[in-house]
Amino acid sequence: MPEVVNGIEINKVMSVINNINADANNGKWQFRSTNQWTGATKNQSEFKDYLSNNGKNNSHPKPFVLEADEPLILGGTSNAANPVEYLLHALTSCLTTSLVAHAAVRGITVEDINTSTEGDIDVRGFLGISEEVRNGYQAIRINMKVKSEASAEQLKQLAMFSPVYDTVSNSLPVDLVIEKH
Numbered sequence: 001m002p003e004v005v006n007g008i009e010i011n012k013v014m015s016v017i018n019n020i021n022a023d024a025n026n027g028k029w030q031f032r033s034t035n036q037w038t039g040a041t042k043n044q045s046e047f048k049d050y051l052s053n054n055g056k057n058n059s060h061p062k063p064f065v066l067e068a069d070e071p072l073i074l075g076g077t078s079n080a081a082n083p084v085e086y087l088l089h090a091l092t093s094c095l096t097t098s099l100v101a102h103a104a105v106r107g108i109t110v111e112d113i114n115t116s117t118e119g120d121i122d123v124r125g126f127l128g129i130s131e132e133v134r135n136g137y138q139a140i141r142i143n144m145k146v147k148s149e150a151s152a153e154q155l156k157q158l159a160m161f162s163p164v165y166d167t168v169s170n171s172l173p174v175d176l177v178i179e180k181h
Contacts, residue, residue, distance in 0.1 A: 005103070005107060005108075006101075006103060006110050008105075013101065014105070026052070029050060029051060030051040033045045034048075040076065041070035042069045045065070047060065047064040047066075048063045066080075068080050069082060070082050084119065087168070088140070091117065091162075091165060091168055094162040095115070095144065095164070096113050099113070099146070099158045102158040103150065103158050108154075108158075110155075112146070116143045118140070119139070120138050121136065122134075
């Protein structure tokens with residue numbers, strides 16, 4: 001029976017780590033999506049597959065579809081989270097997953113995690129009212145309450161392995177190309 005810590009099969013994670021240690025190119029993965037505007041402020045993204053292990057194509061058992069909308073006050077229908085809300089979800093869920101998984105491979109049990117996240121945004125930038133106000137979040141605050149025998153500092157170090165935290169806190173280049181069809 002495989003060793004399971006925090007609901008994670010340790011042998012699966014260690015197999016991936018060993019595979020990457022054998023060939024560093026196996027650590028270069030690519031996640032991708034397609035997005036379709038569905039009218040007004042609504043659109044949806046679909047995630048079908050991703051590349052891992054030196055370019056090996058992996059398909060999800062079924063595509064994941066995420067719908068996005070805007071709040072009523074911004075002309076939307078409020079039928080789905082808006083993109084900046086998805087960013088908070090991505091950040092919080094990645095911190096949680098990173099903490100749990102890294103704790104598991106170290107034999108640290110995590111019994112419970114509850115997180116509250118807040119992001120401050122001045123919509124004058126997004127609405128084009130002020131060029132002096134950035135379009136995105138000015139600050140994000142995350143408060144994780146974790147039940148574990150590990151110290152808060154140790155748990156924070158494990159959460160910091162989060163790829164989304166790294167992406168959000170250390171800006172990176174984004175190549176945007178718009179083509180007419």
